Every structure is written in structure tokens, then in C-alpha cells.
Amino acid sequence: MPKSDGESEVLLQELVKYFNEKREIIRKQWIENMKVKQLWEGLTSAEIEGESAAIYDTYNECLKTNRFNRAEEYATKIAGRGVLRDMTTEQIIGGLLVLRDVYGHNLFRKYQKDESLLSSALNIFEPVANRILSIIVMALLAEREKLVRNQQEAIRELSTPALVLRERLLILPIIGVIDSIRAKQLTENLLFSIRSNRAKVVVMDITGVPAIDSKVANHLLQTVEAARLLGAEVIVTGLSPEIAQTIVTIGVDLSRIKTIGDLLGGIEEADRYLGYKLIKPAN
């Protein structure tokens, strides 16, 4: 039978008092359970004491005030550690779940003689515990997403600049997966290089590109055309068999780009275009 607000309030106070009084006992139970499950790996005794005290106090504060700021602060702090540094996600979430169980067991023990009182106590405790767990899990997820974003940014910065091979000849080796953003960056860098080096030919090598889709193929075409407007001819080299098949299947207009099998051939063609001839002196 659900309790009235007044009775709930009294029960809440009783729970808070109980958890405060039993702090050390419950906390030690929790630490023991975690040891059995080997969830304290990598932490010193001092750290274990510190972490367990922090979480325990967070729980009690949230239970008492029904405000979760403390949990959110704790979550932000622990998320950084969990994703990047010394604690694993398993430890953090596992720890919270074990603590919830320990709390639960203690509530059972205290109220086992009165089923309706036990039920009310659980109704007060469970939403708080669940909310805290949610907050911490969301913080961990957010931290992980931040990490992935940073790595994506780092990959984009790995782009090779256009290299001057001979006067008026640039080579642009492209490595890795190209997405729309990277393709745009690539084009801008190339156009800038063409201008500053007064290039007449660019050999764009895509040996290091595993696959492309129609969007990226179009980006490549646009790059070629933009370069042409600046008076530079683009020779694309190093198309893998997979990419060759993709391009034909997609139906890209091939008359608009000049392609050659490999970098070697591409540079020979570029030399011809510029009027260079390679002569090996007779030995």
C-alpha cells in the first residue's frame, strides 16, 4: 500500500540516517564484494578508500536532497578516468552495480520483518540509485564520443601536402579513407599549392585509398576541374582494381579525368607534358 507523503518523508529520513550510521560497515562490505569480483585491479588501497568514500557520499547526498548535482560532478570526473586513464568502464559500472546490490541487501536485512515497509524503502531508494547509474553511464559515453571525435580530427590532419617534384610538377599522394570534409580540405590545399608553385601538372596518386563511393568520386572530379581552371592538368594514378570497378559501375564520366596505372607512369606522362626527357647516360 503506497505511503502518504508525510510517511514517505519520515521513511526517507530514517533511510538517510541509517546509511550514514552504517557508512563504514556498508562501505567495507562493498569493498569486499568488489575484491571478490576483482574490480579493484590497478588501484592502490588509498585510491580504493578514496573512490569508495566518494561514491558512497554521493549516493547519500542524492538520496537525502533528491538533487543530483553531486552525482553529475562525480560523473564528469570519473568519466575522464574511465575512458582515458586508469580505471576501466567495467570497473566503474560494475562498482556502481555492486554498491546498489549491497545497499539493497542491507535494506532487506533491516526491513525483512515488514514487507510493506521494505517495499516503500525500496521505492525511495531504487529511483535514486538508477538515476545515479544513468548519469554516470551517460558521462562515460559522452567522454568516449569526444575521444572518437578527436581521433577523427587527428586523422584529417594527417593529410600530405602537395609536393614539388620538378618545377611546375606537383605530386599529391593521398592516403586512407576520404570523407567529404577531407576531400574539401584536399581540394583547397591543392588549389593553393598550384597557385603558389605555379604548377602546370599535378600527379594525384590514390594508391593508398582503399575505396571510394560516388560522393568522393565526384569530389575528385571537381578537384580535377578546379585545377584545370587554374591552368593545371591533373593525372590520377594508382587506382586499385576495386576503385576502377566502383568508378565504372557508378557511371562517373571518365572523359573528364586522365588516369594512369601507377605513379611511375604518371610521372613519365607529366614529364612528357612538360617537355622533359629522361636520358640515361651511357656507361
Added chain:
Amino acid sequence: MDVPILKQGDYLIVSIQSALADVDLMKLQDSLVKQVGIFHSHGVVIDIAALDVIDSFSTRTLQNISHMINLRGAYVVVVGIQADVAFAMVQMGLTLKNVKTALDLEEGIAILEQARKKVETDGV
């Protein structure tokens, strides 16, 4: 606003200094096509290095000018397209079809010289 057309030997050089209104572009088209005949020019260099925006009308007109001058027997090279402008043009699908382009005035003249030499050795 009248765009000055400069004569350099057998070539005409047009330097567009600022964004031209549609009517001025048409005037330029008229002027150029006439002057190619008057001076028996072999080639024309149109320099748009000062333009930092270009629209579809300007692009089409440049294309038309180029084709018209070709019909009158002269080569045309459009030079000085800025990197940002080139990027914007291809994204909007504004290609200068069948128009020779080059980086700058120096390149443009070099191309015209080469074309003329080719004609002299191979014939038209």
C-alpha cells in the same frame, strides 16, 4: 564602365578590375570581338585575377566571348581565376567549357606563343 583593351603585339590583353555589371560584360563582348578583327590579333588574354566572385551569367558570357573570338580566328586564354573562385565554380557546375585557362598573364602569353609556333610549323 569601359574595360580597357590593351594591345601587345599580335595579342590583346583584357584586365577585368572589378565585378562587371551584366551590361558592361555585353559591351566588352562586343568590343573585343570587333577589335580582334580590326587589329588582326592572333590571341586574346582575359585576366580575371581581380574578381573574387563570379556568377553564372559572367561565366556564360566569358565562354561565349571565347567561342566568338575563336570563330574570328584567334586564340583565347582566360587567366587568373582565384583558387576560391575556381572551387566555387566547380561546386556550382559552372565549367568554362572548351575555354583554355591558365594561371596568370605570363602563362597566358606563353600559351599563345606556343600556339602560334605550332601553327607556323604545322600549318592550321
